[in-house]
Amino acid sequence: MKEFGKVTILLLLLFSNIFVFSEVAIDQKYLLKSIYEGKDFTNVFPYPIYDEAYSGFEPYFIYWDIDPIWLISGIYKTNWSDFERGLYLSDSIPYVKGFMGGYDAGNMRIISGLYFFDPYLDEESFLRQRNTSYDRNSDRYRIENFGYSDPSKVLFIHRVEWIFFEKLRLSLSELNLIGGKYPDLSDANPFGVSHNNLGEGFSNSMMGLDFSLIPFDGFQIYGQFAMDDFVVQSTESGAEDYKPTALAWSFGTRKVYKSSNFYVSPKIEYYKIYTWMYNQWLPYLKWTAFYGNEEFPIGFDYGNDMEGFLIGIDIFNDNVSYKLIFERYLKGEIDLSTPYEDERKIDSLQWAGPYGETSNFIVISFQFEIKI
Structure with a gap:
């Protein structure tokens, strides 16, 4: 028992010399x-700040770094966007469970995340997941009741x-959603662009681009x-009834100034979400996540087939924050509950949406937070 105590103390001393805790930025503040200072910063949160040494733990997750390498693990809210409503991985979902980490060289950053989502399926969804008649590119196409249905839904970014x-x-991002199969090292490979989603039936990839300019x-x-x-119709004849072009983009601008001891930041943002964005045949490859009985988009908060704008203002200091938002969108007929084999999908002239009537x-929303 005494020897065990000596070993434990030795390990604690060793790790205290190696790991230097940093303060973590957990939101856009x-x-x-x-x-405000005229300097850009990443739009990925949480993210370590190297300005000063800081020791401690956030509720439900731990973090450490050996500058320039860092790692965060646990349950936490994440956002990979400058926008109030991110397009490919945003705080539209209540929280994530998993890991994220990266390499920070100052002017260049490499960031990766591994997140686990609830794999529970009801009987109807499970039967659909096993159905191999939907995905013509799957290596199990039309092998009866042999679809990928392991209880697993994992996102690599x-x-x-x-x-x-x-x-x-x-920034350039790649997301690889693995569902119905337990992931392996090839799925996590950050150098494997598009990975195996070109014909295996258990993955769905998305590309993301971001820019920010502080003139x-x-x-x-x-x-x-x-x-x-993205379907190139001149070279992909017959693809119109298979997987339509599904894009989303947004642009915004904001001003940040100080009044007394508060930061004040008005902003305006425009969003365009294509009709079939985030949707898919198979429940595990759909860009949504279940929390309890409620299904949340992993990207844009309100789903797909929308176009509109947001006007908002953020007011905050170290102890309190206020947010007031007005949003107006034009919503089409299609949503994330629309079956992916719906006959309206072949209408390629309406892929950009909003569709139909x-x-x-x-x-209109207002948020208030106070730090206790």
């Missing part, structure tokens, strides 16, 4: 403060991010683009 002159940020202190122009699928979708 640090980014907004950086914009990899990003390379560059910052030029502290003013311009560009002068306190002012930001930013954009995001996500591509789930549209309606106004208006949201």
